[in-house]
Amino acid sequence: MRDAGADNMNDRIAAACDELRRQIDARVSSYFSSCVHCGLCAEACHFHVETDDPRYTPIYKLEPMRKLWRQEHTLLGRLGAVLGRSSGLSERDFADWEELVYDSCNLCGRCSMVCPLGIDITYMLRKQREAFNLSGYVPDGMQKALERTLDTGSPMGVTLKTLKATLAHIEKATGLTIPIDREGAEYMTLFSSMEVVNFPEYIESIARIFDAAALSWTISSEAFEATNAGIQVGSRDGAKEIVSRAVDAAEKLGVKYLISPECGHAYTAIRWEGPNLIGRRYKFEVVHILELLDQLHREGRLKFSGSSDTPMTLHDPCQIVRRGGVVEPPRNLLHKVASGFVESTDHAAMNWCCGGGGGVSANERAEALRLKVFGRKKKQFEELGVDTVVTACANCRIVLEEGLEHYEMETQVIGLTELVAEYLEQ
């Protein structure tokens, strides 16, 4: 969000530079000190691999931050600045790099896994977005999504009314009661708007699973939205606001656990970044739905009957698996309910991103590029020769579906929770 008084462009750039300066911590400084510009990160990035465009080299996307770091944290850089050989960051830098920072990065973290110097590029890009947000060089689509979330509670404009209508529909179909605002419940669950609008099957599935497992759960009418556009745009204030809503609601209801749904950034936001954004630990624990399902199954509260023998593979959502750490639960579940499950090449922590993460799917102008780099997923699926893909992120799911449609592929995409619900022992 822009400050009211910072309409002046120079002020905005100065504020952005200040922010960037603040973002440079010991980690960032050690990363830039270590980088030898070997270019290996490019070989891990689907944007480079699919386009062969050298500008999509991950570390190159951090050039503004590196420039500032060099000027203020290295002797030669400071010397250059004193001698007037180099100037600070200009508006031009922000304008030039907006596309590289927002359109061509999913914050998927694949580059961070391969850097021989151990540089976490994603960590820095996430920080750089904070400065870009202040400079005003942010894609409209993403900015609007954030504003809508802050105004209406959902990036897609889903209101409580919409949710209630969906829930009523589900209650009717399943004959179950979905508890809302039940104080003292053990678990509170969040949804992503995408699920409410596009994949109500997910809500129906968890209702049935939780019923089967006799789980004490509830939904808060005050905060049911899990997605956090603030994290994607790089708006600390926005992200904090969105996280606080969920935290406040959960603490008000006194739940022990907060369930993060099948949504990538939602998990990162509430599980890993949330406490840092609000500046304190929660009074509850955050669990991912897949972790919970795996745990319920292990505890014997969840039993399966039969399994699908359709050959299928898992698309690991970056923020849940690689950047979230939920690596084994989806696999444990799949081995129970899908006998035809096969791992694709480059799976788990090295999976290729769908191309829509990091807010790219909300960025209309990046659509052509996103579809182009989806070619990587296409090749991955074709190599494996599997027609069904399971995933656990609503955003991945919609991006996969769009990409498959674009390339006229017959591959089906299904949600893991739904698959689990299907083989639930009644």
Place this chain on the structure above:
Amino acid sequence: MARMKFYCDAERCIECNGCVTACKNENEVPWGVNRRRVVTIKDGVPGERSLSVACMHCSDAPCAAVCPVDCFYTTDDGVVLHDKDICIGCGYCFYACPFGAPQFPADGAFATRGKMDKCTFCAGGPEADNSAEEFRKYGSNRLAEGKLPLCAEMCSTKALLAGDADVLSEIYRKRIVNRAGRVLQRGVPYQNATLRSPSGLKGKASSLE
């Protein structure tokens, strides 16, 4: 000036290796290097002969001709010497020399070919005569002291001779005459003639002059 030469009389050499030892001792030659060696052919069979070989101090030295850095020079006494400060240890002199005189100590950081080392006719090198530096690099400089190479001086049978070529030729000639006389006297083929001076002939085999 004189022309210094070696001459080894195969009829006299008894393969005692005294010359080799003398050389090593006098010049403190580095490990793995032998400036002089005694080669025995037909070892253990009739016609066995031994020769003590080192640098022959050729008048037109092949080593000097092929040296890429031009480190060889011939002294006024006709001794072929080389400058170890110039030598790069390429080994070309070793390829060109008919007698296998140039030797290469394992030197440098990794025991590759070091600077070439060979017989100096006990004449040292380009450094000041009998300086410590000269001794370290090339060994003794007996010539500067008016002495002949120690190998020849130590030879117990006087098979190995060193000195002015004119004098050596004279000795050589006398020995042939002496031996030829024995051949004529006894009527044996030259190859079978014994080497000792016959008692009947007066002092013809002396090499004392």
Place this chain on the structure above:
Amino acid sequence: MIGDFIDGPLWYFSAAVFLLGVIWRLIAILRIGVTVDLSVARSSGAGGALRTLFSRSLPRRPVLTRGKLQFVAGYMFHLGLFALLFLAQPHVEFISRRITGFGWTTLPHWGFMLVSEAAFAGLLLLLLYRLMHPVTRLISRAGDYAASLLVFLVMLSGCLALARAYEPLRLLHLLLAELLLIYFPFSTLMHAFTFAVSRGYTGAGMARKGVNA
């Protein structure tokens, strides 16, 4: 004489610049600090830091295929250089005489040949890769070339001075090495030390989340 200067004062000066520079750089980096992560960790960061410190020395398969050349050349250069630096007989001699007071086993001739060939081939190939590949061409800065070139010159002068009979050649090698030491703390050559910090941070951060990085 210039030789005495290179062998004496300049050597001590460059060694001091190197030592103090590296320490200063590391302190400067660590002094900035990181904010305490309030999220509940899955596992301790220390184990992850240690793990990543070593795991990143091995390539991951998906990138190994695409970056084959860099890995092969990179290994050749780095391993070769390390062996040359710490196992070559003149270096051990130098270190033992000037720094430690004791020496250790050195490489035999064939071993020296092998590692120096590998180091030279690796460095040349990496430098050419930097010059030829669109990605590295785009992201490389003057400092990267300067560092590569300086290291190459140090290696080359060292190899020219192998006969160990020519003082000027040894001094040239020493001079270049001194320049390298002086340049070291202010260049990307610092990665020789900061890689441990970077890997540690990343490893710890990822281990908290439960991912082996």
Place this chain on the structure above:
Amino acid sequence: MYRPVSRTASSLLLLLVVILAPVPGGGASANNREEGIQVPNPGTDLWREVRKRQQPPLAGVKPPLNGAPGVDLWMEIERSKLSPVGSTQVKSVDSGTLINPFGDEWRRFRMEWLVPYGGYAVAGMFLLVVLFYLIRGRVPIHAGPSDKRLPRYTVYERMIHWFIAAIFLFLALTGLTMLLGRSLLIPLIGAEAFSLLASASKEGHNLFGPLFLLALALIFFRFVRRNIYQRGDLTWLLRGGGLIGSRHVPSNFFNMGEKSMFWMLVLVGGVTAVSGVILVFPVLGQGREIMALSHVAHAITALTMILVIIGHIYIGSVGMEGAIEGMTTGYCDLNWAREHHDWWAERCENNGEVITVEEAFEAEGFTPGAPKHHRPAGETAE
């Protein structure tokens, strides 16, 4: 007159020498050398006698019985030279051998053939190239430079090309320093400075030598398929690659000349590299004769390569417009390709591989720091 005394080795050497340059032999200078000896010298007398006796005796004439006492002995040594003749307490390479007659042949080869003619050949080649440039000028792209590009060499191909180029240049310079330095450099810089330079050259040459073998292997495996001779290559040869007459001779990715250079490099360069390895490791126990022979092979093949590469560098740089871009940027001008490698260009065009200058420029990753939408318009790849 000079005649070979060592059997296999010398006949091989003779063959090489005869092939290299049929210039009248070194007999005259050999005589001069012998005349130069005025002082009586038992060692040389002996040696000369051996040589004389080596000649087949005339029918019915027996050598004098008591000509010289040592000669029969040295004759014996000489005759059985190829088997170990002597035993000695000194254990080192060839220490049992009393005479190495091949040394003299090698000396003659090096001093009377290799150094002078090698030097003249290199200088002559330079002169030839300059003359050619003055007469013929730079071969232009007749249709003029276009704004289209064809991808010609991949990153890897360019890398290994410049890899072998750098190594070759270093080896050629250090090699020529050692070969010609005594004649050319010692008069200029003195023996001591040259000794330092020669030592550095020798150590550098020895260290970089094995890398050439590696680079050669990389080049061979990468380019061999495109260098197999095919139909049309003969026509190219017959018309002298277009030098004879003004018409261009069609060719594929590589033309006949380039293919021949490739094979020359692989075969001749292979000999250079292998003989070099034999010379680099004197510790393997190989005798002087093998080393001297290796040196002969090394020198002849290396000089051949140097001469050819001078031509290669000329035609690849100043000699022809548009020739070097393929190796630096990876892309070549479409018109250049059409004029020099038309079959290949046609195939590429049919495959739709033609791109614009701007596209090539971006793909190369030039001009760091400027993202493409802010790159000044009209800037070219040059």
